[in-house]
Amino acid sequence: MQVKYLVLLILPFFWSCSDNDEVYQNIPLAFEVPSNFPPLVYDLANNPPTEKGFELGKKLFYDGRLSSDGLVSCGFCHIQQDAFTHHGHTVSHGVNNAVGTRNTPSIQNLAYQTSFMYDGATAHLDLQPIIPFTSAVEMNGNFSSAIAMMKADPEYQKLFKIAFTDGEINSENMLKALGQFMVMVTSSNSRFDKYRRKESGGTLTQQELDGYTVFNAKCASCHATDLFTDNSFRNNGLPVNPAVNDVGRYRVTELATDYYKFKVPSLRNIEKTAPYMHDGRLFTLEAVLEHYNSGVVASETLDPILNKKSKLGIPLTETEKSQIIAFLKTLTDNQYLTDKRFSEY
Missing domain, CATH: 1.10.760.10 (Cytochrome c-like domain)
Structure with a gap:
């Protein structure tokens, strides 16, 4: 490495x-x-x-x-x-x-x-x-x-x-x-890391490379750097659950501009971390991408990235969604998932 x-x-x-x-x-x-x-x-x-x-x-x-x-x-x-x-x-x-x-x-x-x-x-x-x-x-x-x-x-x-x-x-x-x-x-030490560092075992398929290209164009503004987060807080357009009404970052800052904003999570090992979103409401990566494609709800604090030219969300074709998911699976780090240094026994 x-x-x-x-x-x-x-x-x-x-x-x-x-x-x-x-x-x-x-x-x-x-x-x-x-x-x-x-x-x-x-x-x-x-x-x-x-x-x-x-x-x-x-x-x-x-x-x-x-x-x-x-x-x-x-x-x-x-x-x-x-x-x-x-x-x-x-x-x-x-x-x-x-x-x-x-x-x-x-x-x-x-x-x-x-x-x-x-x-x-x-x-x-x-x-x-x-x-x-x-x-x-x-x-x-x-x-x-x-x-x-x-x-x-x-x-x-x-x-x-x-x-x-x-x-x-x-x-x-x-x-x-x-x-x-x-x-x-x-x-x-995922396959993507090895690809980025030009190490042995870092080969990506064409579909994965295409997914990386789409990801950089449509996702990387929030899921930035090779950590896949910019450490910011954003409202990603999820419908508010009235039973909980989790106000997110507002609970800490009490600033109206922070209503329903949550920390952008890293996408590393995302293949292993379902369900998704701050309240676990989405169970598959396909559902997550479809949310951005068609499920974004407008609100006063919605991230501007998700409301461009009065169009909500991030348009994604079925091909682009499959390519992105193929790429996201290259972020799985089996060494980290099995490293005895971190395990209980």
């Missing part, structure tokens, strides 16, 4: 555990920025990923004991084989079978994103876990209870001691560890 630059982090940390004087090494993890990716947004210097920090973050990510029912972990809704989404579920499910209002977004390449959640409720990756952790319909967690649980767990005691210079089991280090895990969960 061609690398634009390699972020080399500080020298290894060494810690001695007083119970047996065993010395443990906490090795920094190198973060590689692929040559076809835009620059990082996340400041690695403020929370440099390390071997034990990552291990601790992964343990936290998959630990159901952090939730009020002892069962729902981050990994409950973010399943690796489904690109860390809750495949097949229109909206997220939480403790005691509570049901949310939004579809579970994918965890991938978060270090390149400027904001998180469909409404951009936070702009810092290390703070993002607070939202699902404390949500009454997701994990319904409590920091005091979680910290007490971790302080009583010998494995957590050891990992916190090695992962952080102060060795403290507290909410700050807990969130930093989760941040390190999420930063390292990257997807950059």
Whole structure:
């Protein structure tokens, strides 16, 4: 894999555990920025990923004991084989079978994103876990209870001691560890990536190349760069569900111009992440493209791209739709979907 630059982090940390004087090494993890990716947004210097920090973050990510029912972990809704989404579920499910209002977004390449959640409720990756952790319909967690649980767990005691210079089991280090895990969960080795970097295995068929051409002409203004998102918030013309009336970005900014705007999702691994849209209302890629072709609804905050010359949507022929879908499937990254570094077991 061609690398634009390699972020080399500080020298290894060494810690001695007083119970047996065993010395443990906490090795920094190198973060590689692929040559076809835009620059990082996340400041690695403020929370440099390390071997034990990552291990601790992964343990936290998959630990159901952090939730009020002892069962729902981050990994409950973010399943690796489904690109860390809750495949097949229109909206997220939480403790005691509570049901949310939004579809579970994918965890991938978060270090390149400027904001998180469909409404951009936070702009810092290390703070993002607070939202699902404390949500009454997701994990319904409590920091005091979680910290007490971790302080009583010998494995957590050891990992916190090695992962952080102060060795403290507290909410700050807990969130930093989760941040390190999420930063390292990257997807950059799809067939499309190899095509872009001119690597072995990067051959696209003519139909896929035609789809890439159509995509660049009709989709790439929002799904920009090789991350396939411009990190913006847009109203894409979905009819409002009156039962929920999710106002999107407006809930955060309270600006009338942000009504019904949601974050543009990355299209990486989209073949694996159905159903689609912020509320999971569309179940196939064909349905998504048909929405843009014929289903866009006018409103005051509709993105101008979808209302040109008084014509709503993006006109797509059946051939163009099949070509785009063929191209989108080249964004599936099987290495990321099966990488044991990210898996629970």
